[in-house]
Amino acid sequence: MVHTRPTLQTMADASETFEEFRKSFSYGDRSDLDFKFIKSLSDDEAAQFLAELLAHIGDAYDHARLADIIDHVIDWQARAYTPAPDAKRTWVYEDGPFTAPAKPLADSRVALLTSSGHFAHDDDPEPFGVVGMTQQEAEDRISEFLKVPPELSQVPVSSAPNELRVRHGGYDVTSAGLDHNVTFPLDVLHELQADGVIGELHSEAYSFMGAAAQMRLQKETAPEWAEMLRDAEVDVVLLVPV
Numbered sequence: 001m002v003h004t005r006p007t008l009q010t011m012a013d014a015s016e017t018f019e020e021f022r023k024s025f026s027y028g029d030r031s032d033l034d035f036k037f038i039k040s041l042s043d044d045e046a047a048q049f050l051a052e053l054l055a056h057i058g059d060a061y062d063h064a065r066l067a068d069i070i071d072h073v074i075d076w077q078a079r080a081y082t083p084a085p086d087a088k089r090t091w092v093y094e095d096g097p098f099t100a101p102a103k104p105l106a107d108s109r110v111a112l113l114t115s116s117g118h119f120a121h122d123d124d125p126e127p128f129g130v131v132g133m134t135q136q137e138a139e140d141r142i143s144e145f146l147k148v149p150p151e152l153s154q155v156p157v158s159s160a161p162n163e164l165r166v167r168h169g170g171y172d173v174t175s176a177g178l179d180h181n182v183t184f185p186l187d188v189l190h191e192l193q194a195d196g197v198i199g200e201l202h203s204e205a206y207s208f209m210g211a212a213a214q215m216r217l218q219k220e221t222a223p224e225w226a227e228m229l230r231d232a233e234v235d236v237v238l239l240v241p242v
Contacts, residue, residue, distance in 0.1 A: 022046045027142050033172040035073075037080035049076045101236060108235035110193075111202035112157075113225070115210025116176060116183035116242045117168030119153035124165070127151070127209075138169035142211055145169050150212035150221055155205045157186060170211035171242060183242050202234050210242055 016024075022043070026036035038046050049072075056069045101108060117138075119125055127133055128144065138145070155164065164180050166173045176183045186205055193201045206225070229237060 018043050018047070027139070031139055033139065033170070037077045040080040041076075045079075103235060105198055105236065106196055107199045109200045109202055109233060110189065110198045110236045110238060111229055111232070111234040112184070112186060112189055112205040112238050112240070113229075114184050114205075114207045114240035114242065116166060116207050116240065117173065117209040118155060118164055118166045118176075118180065118184045118205075118207035120155050120159055121163045121165050123153065123155075125151045125153055133167060135167055135173055138167050138209070140169075142169035145209060145211045146213055148212075149216060150208040150210070152206050152208045152221075152225060155184075155186075155207060157190070157201050157203060157205050159186070161187075168209050168211070168242070170209070183240060185238075185240065189238070198236075202232065204232075 022038045022041065024030045025032045026039040038049065041049060053069070053072060056065075056072050059065055060069060124132070127138070128141070130137065161180055164184065164186075166176045166180065166184070181187050184205070184207060189198065189201050192198045212221075
């Protein structure tokens with residue numbers, strides 16, 4: 001077997017710019033969904049974020065301040081997703097429909113609806129006909145999900161935590177897999193029902209993978225789901241966008 005050493009030319013061909021590097025965290029070669037917000041930063045901002053992150057990591061060696069690292073990432077994530085005052089935004093609504101609850105919350109039937117990608121362990125939606133699709137495959141096929149109608153999964157609210165599954169091509173589901181209440185707060189609603197804060201928890205919770213075409217969701221899918229919930233005599237819906 002002949003081994004060849006990479007030449008300067010092949011190394012140059014394989015190099016990437018810093019812009020390409022930061023964009024690769026969002027559905028790119030690296031596709032690190034925890035840090036995909038770096039794509040929304042400028043090169044200078046991304047460089048500042050990384051330099052400060054390394055400084056926090058260095059401090060953590062000496063002082064074990066992991067919280068400083070977490071706070072730093074969350075702060076920059078918020079900056080990245082906050083549009084500039086003069087920025088052109090694609091999805092901005094001048095107003096939104098609001099209907100005052102017809103009865104007190106303590107007398108209301110409440111349903112949970114999230115875009116977190118949860119489903120019952122025995123009711124996998126099997127997107128694109130794929131049995132047992134992995135999280136990685138969902139991330140790899142994110143562009144395909146954006147082209148098809150979102151599919152709503154019904155999850156019995158009596159489901160135990162080990163009967164829940166989560167898969168989503170648009171965010172890292174590690175935390176949600178460890179504690180489903182991070183994005184699918186079913187236990188929280190059970191507690192609110194037990195405390196009398198809400199009158200009744202609807203027997204089914206609902207979830208879909210939120211990486212979907214916004215116009216189709218707004219014009220077609222959401223009205224159908226709203227009609228379904230109204231037919232079920234649900235008074236209030238807790239929406240959890242992810």
